[in-house]
Amino acid sequence: MIHGTSDNFEREVMQAEGPVLVDFWAEWCGPCQMIAPVLEELEKECPALKICKVNVDENMELAQSYKVVAIPFLVLFQSGEVKEKITGLQSKEDLLEVINKYIS
Numbered sequence: 001m002i003h004g005t006s007d008n009f010e011r012e013v014m015q016a017e018g019p020v021l022v023d024f025w026a027e028w029c030g031p032c033q034m035i036a037p038v039l040e041e042l043e044k045e046c047p048a049l050k051i052c053k054v055n056v057d058e059n060m061e062l063a064q065s066y067k068v069v070a071i072p073f074l075v076l077f078q079s080g081e082v083k084e085k086i087t088g089l090q091s092k093e094d095l096l097e098v099i100n101k102y103i104s
Helices: 009-014 030-045 060-065 092-099
Strands: 002-004 020-025 050-055 073-078 081-087
Touching (some): 009 050, 020 030
Antiparallel strands (some): 020 073
16 A cells, blocks of 8 residues: 655556555544555455555645545546545445446
């Protein structure tokens, strides 16, 4: 799992060839802690998917640029373009339903 920052976001997310799921999160956020194991499972089960975690407290400018107002906030990118935005705690099944639209 990639830890996204302002320094590597362009390279790791915007220039990535396949789909990238970005998790905007914070250490103090309970739902963020609850979704973390789900994202780890998705990373193992979907090798074509890159997952990038962006700590909103450490990367406020990134969070602001994607209009993050509640966390966890997941953004699915494909070829540098935002395809889906998902707010709040989600089940693995619900996330897979969204992700599978972009994995070939």
